[in-house]
Amino acid sequence: MSLILESIYSGLIQTGWVEAIAVIAGIVSVWYSRKENVLVFPTGLVNTTFYIYLSYKGHLLGEASVNLYYTIMSIYGWYLWTRKKEDHQTPVLIITSSNQKEWLQQLGFFATFYVAIYVALSYAKTAFAPEAIPWADAFASATAYTGMWLMAKKKVESWIWWILTNVASIPLYFIKGYAFTSVQFLILLILAIAGWISWHKKATENN
Secondary structure: OHHHHHHHHHHHHOOOHHHHHHHHHHHHHHHHHHOOOOOHHHHHHHHHHHHHHHHHHOOOHHHHHHHHHHHHHHHHHHHHHHOEOOOOOOEOOOOEOOOHHHHHHHHHHHHHHHHHHHHHHHHHHHHOOOOOOHHHHHHHHHHHHHHHHHHHOOEOOHHHHHHHHHHHHHHHHHHOOOHHHHHHHHHHHHHHHHHHHHHHHHHHHHO
């Protein structure tokens, strides 16, 4: 345990300014999403832009693709969250829970991306990125793809996928030497649980 704490402390000391800004922006973004505040998207764009660079540098190619996807979906989600009805005050999109059909769509969405990313990373590992961890990176990436898609649609279940992403990412980034980012995902895990509770309550009220 002491060795793990020493590794985390050492990693935090060596954290660069790019990673530090990305981590802070990521935490702030998730905080805003829990509050159903549209600022989740501009702060999220800061986080994803920096992490595209960090992920590529650390041979986390699946995570790099995730952050590129985050960037695109943040713009899309920003548009959806700001749309208003004819009274120009009531938002078109409200927080809701998924029905059985939507759950099946989510599982299919996840499975499709997992297989695609796993195959791509397995090739990359043998060709030019020996440090890649295909099964773990593909899982963290595919759950994140699914979570971001559902976040843009204000689905409660987005938080379940975020929880899975955070659980997978904590050891993944730690192994790659990004200790500060691992701590970020631990914080995000706590926020994701809180976010699920908050959104579940709002969805019940909306129904």
